[in-house]
Amino acid sequence: MSPESKKLFNIIILGIAFMFMFTAFQTCGNVAQTVIRSLNSTDFHGSGYTSMAIIYGVFSASNLITPSVVAIVGPQLSMFASGLFYSMYIAVFIQPFPWSFYTASVFIGIAAAESDRRTVFIALTVISLVGTVLFFLIRQPESENVLGEDESSDDQDLEVNESAQNTMAKAVDAFRKSLKLCVTREMLLLSITTAYTGLELTFFSGVYGTCIGAVNKFGTEEKSLIGLSGIFIGIGEILGGSLFGLLSKNNRFGRNPVVLLGILVHFIAFYLIFLNMPGDAPIAPVEGTDSTAYIRSSKEVAIFCSFLLGLGDSCFNTQLLSILGFLYSEDSAPAFAIFKFVQSICAAVAFFYSNYLLLHWQLLVMVIFGFFGTISFFSVEWDAAAIVARGSDYRSI
Numbered sequence: 140m141s142p143e144s145k146k147l148f149n150i151i152i153l154g155i156a157f158m159f160m161f162t163a164f165q166t167c168g169n170v171a172q173t174v175i176r177s178l179n180s181t182d183f184h185g186s187g188y189t190s191m192a193i194i195y196g197v198f199s200a201s202n203l204i205t206p207s208v209v210a211i212v213g214p215q216l217s218m219f220a221s222g223l224f225y226s227m228y229i230a231v232f233i234q235p236f237p238w239s240f241y242t243a244s245v246f247i248g249i250a251a252a253e254s255d256r257r258t259v260f261i262a263l264t265v266i267s268l269v270g271t272v273l274f275f276l277i278r279q280p281e282s283e284n285v286l287g288e289d290e291s292s293d294d295q296d297l298e299v300n301e302s303a304q305n306t307m308a309k310a311v312d313a314f315r316k317s318l319k320l321c322v323t324r325e326m327l328l329l330s331i332t333t334a335y336t337g338l339e340l341t342f343f344s345g346v347y348g349t350c351i352g353a354v355n356k357f358g359t360e361e362k363s364l365i366g367l368s369g370i371f372i373g374i375g376e377i378l379g380g381s382l383f384g385l386l387s388k389n390n391r392f393g394r395n396p397v398v399l400l401g402i403l404v405h406f407i408a409f410y411l412i413f414l415n416m417p418g419d420a421p422i423a424p425v426e427g428t429d430s431t432a433y434i435r436s437s438k439e440v441a442i443f444c445s446f447l448l449g450l451g452d453s454c455f456n457t458q459l460l461s462i463l464g465f466l467y468s469e470d471s472a473p474a475f476a477i478f479k480f481v482q483s484i485c486a487a488v489a490f491f492y493s494n495y496l497l498l499h500w501q502l503l504v505m506v507i508f509g510f511f512g513t514i515s516f517f518s519v520e521w522d523a524a525a526i527v528a529r530g531s532d533y534r535s536i
Contacts, residue, residue, distance in 0.1 A: 159270025192490035195483045222271025230264040317473040328515040335512035337485030343448040350420035355427040356436045368445040375449025394458040401454025408447035418497040
């Protein structure tokens with residue numbers, strides 16, 4: 140297999156593996172609070188919000204050392220170990236206990252009948268494990284330096300020792316670069332935008348589905364609407380990612396218009412959710428809520444807002460990844476590690492306060508961070524445009 144074919148093969152395998160893993164995990168996260176809330180009437184007592192807060196809290200801390208870990212053990216083993224932890228978390232839902240539930244949450248940084256719940260989460264666990272095993276199909280790149288037959292064992296041992304030293308040096312260097320990039324002006328400004336993506340990630344991946352499932356006025360379809368909401372969030376993500384990913388290749392106007400579209404779409408979604416959902420929906424008991432919203436709660440509006448949430452999220456993420464790749468093309472691993480660190484820690488905070496804040500307060504927090512995050516992104520993008528004006532290459536990734 141040629142080097143180019145091997146790279147293409149690895150990309151395809153990675154795409155399929157991550158599709159399996161995150162299909163299972165995102166589905167699990169979308170229904171976690173609803174499932175756990177239904178189990179709190181039994182001997183089990185826990186919170187899906189708290190679980191997700193633990194996941195993203197540990198995830199945020201681990202992102203600072205991730206480049207170092209990958210440099211030591213390699214990407215293949217790192218992804219395989221991560222996949223096992225994802226699968227372990229999903230498997231806990233088959234027969235949940237509080238200690239195993241929260242412990243599994245640490246390791247990975249449907250209100251329905253018992254047998255139905257087990258069947259669903261067994262299937263999700265198997266899907267996640269299939270994606271994890273696929274990582275072993277990744278082909279290792281050929282070594283550029285092939286040892287000749289006349290080389291002595293002493294020379295080979297020397298090269299092994301030098302390789303180990305280089306690996307440790309790369310790990311330490313990656314960690315230092317992450318710390319240095321944290322305090323640069325551009326990264327500090329982009330951290331505000333990234334913080335907003337963490338807050339809205341929490342909302343559309345965990346809180347909004349719980350709100351839909353808690354509205355008794357939706358009738359017997361309230362729980363099934365959670366899955367439909369997730370589907371339309373995915374449609375919005377796919378449409379936005381495909382559209383803005385292609386447009387960014389030949390976009391003369393830069394990234395600001397896409398981000399502006401994203402925040403406008405999100406503000407429209409937040410306003411409609413504010414009108415359409417009862418304020419106590421995020422923290423409603425297992426029986427749901429009979430509280431009235433400002434308008435008659437509409438299933439169609441709720442699902443339309445799911446689409447808007449996914450579309451707006453894709454606007455922000457495509458442009459953030461693009462500008463990080465442009466500004467830090469030489470230090471992409473530390474830059475993306477900081478991006479995930481800020482996003483994850485804000486997601487963890489948002490999942491924590493989701494246990495206590497009413498819906499309108501959660502929406503207000505996102506509106507504030509969204510406004511200032513958009514302004515800060517504009518500032519960095521204008522600086523990037525100035526770099527282009529001085530003759531640098533300005534291309535999307």
